[in-house]
Amino acid sequence: GQQVMQIPQYQHVQEGEDFTTYCNSSTTLSNIQWYKQRPGGHPVFLIQLVKSGEVKKQKRLTFQFGEAKKNSSLHITATQTTDVGTYFCAGLGEAAGNKLTFGGGTRVLVKP
Amino acid sequence: NAGVTQTPKFRVLKTGQSMTLLCAQDMNHEYMYWYRQDPGMGLRLIHYSVGEGTTAKGEVPDGYNVSRLKKQNFLLGLESAAPSQTSVYFCASSYFGEKLFFGSGTQLSVL
Numbered sequence: 360g361q362q363v364m365q366i367p368q369y370q371h372v373q374e375g376e377d378f379t380t381y382c383n384s385s386t387t388l389s390n391i392q393w394y395k396q397r398p399g400g401h402p403v404f405l406i407q408l409v410k411s412g413e414v415k416k417q418k419r420l421t422f423q424f425g426e427a428k429k430n431s432s433l434h435i436t437a438t439q440t441t442d443v444g445t446y447f448c449a450g451l452g453e454a455a456g457n458k459l460t461f462g463g464g465t466r467v468l469v470k471p
Numbered sequence: 472n473a474g475v476t477q478t479p480k481f482r483v484l485k486t487g488q489s490m491t492l493l494c495a496q497d498m499n500h501e502y503m504y505w506y507r508q509d510p511g512m513g514l515r516l517i518h519y520s521v522g523e524g525t526t527a528k529g530e531v532p533d534g535y536n537v538s539r540l541k542k543q544n545f546l547l548g549l550e551s552a553a554p555s556q557t558s559v560y561f562c563a564s565s566y567f568g569e570k571l572f573f574g575s576g577t578q579l580s581v582l
Contacts, residue, residue: 463513
């Protein structure tokens with residue numbers, strides 16, 4: 360079955376620094392979605408990427424979809440304490456019907 | 472609008488007991504999902520539904536059953552709870568597979 364892997368599993372970041380988290384799928388994706396889950400909370404939708412090579416920005420967050428539509432990345436610049444949480448990517452496989460497969464998440468901890 | 476509402480928020484069961492988790496959404500979404508979240512495992516799909524009266528198996532369906540008799544409700548049942556089912560359960564809904572809206576979760580402990 361379709362597998363979605365995220366690295367790193369944990370990311371310790373100094374406040375003000377940049378970091379990137381990566382998402383890789385075992386199969387080609389129709390789209391990829393990113394979610395953020397604050398500690399003790401529920402996942403909240405951030406963005407969806409559909410096109411090969413697509414890049415989208417939300418303030419300090421930059422999302423990219425790979426040319427082969429099998430990988431994605433989230434880059435955060437000038438990390439703030441409000442960025443603390445777990446970031447999940449979720450891929451909808453081209454042959455997966457309607458099932459969205461989540462990666463294991465990257466847990467981000469920010470050092471002030 | 473309440474969005475996606477899950478009940479109960481917390482539950483403790485003994486091994487072998489049964490229970491039903493209720494998910495209700497007021498956004499007229501077609502798709503509904505049940506996920507479980509365990510530490511370090513991300514979100515794993517248990518069952519999902521693409522419309523009223525339909526259900527389908529996800530990645531980890533064993534030990535669970537679901538029903539979608541009404542469009543706005545999606546029920547998750549545990550017939551005979553096991554300690555391995557201790558987890559946080561999230562319900563989610565979407566129009567047609569994009570942008571999932573999640574409920575606040577149910578913390579289930581099976582002793």
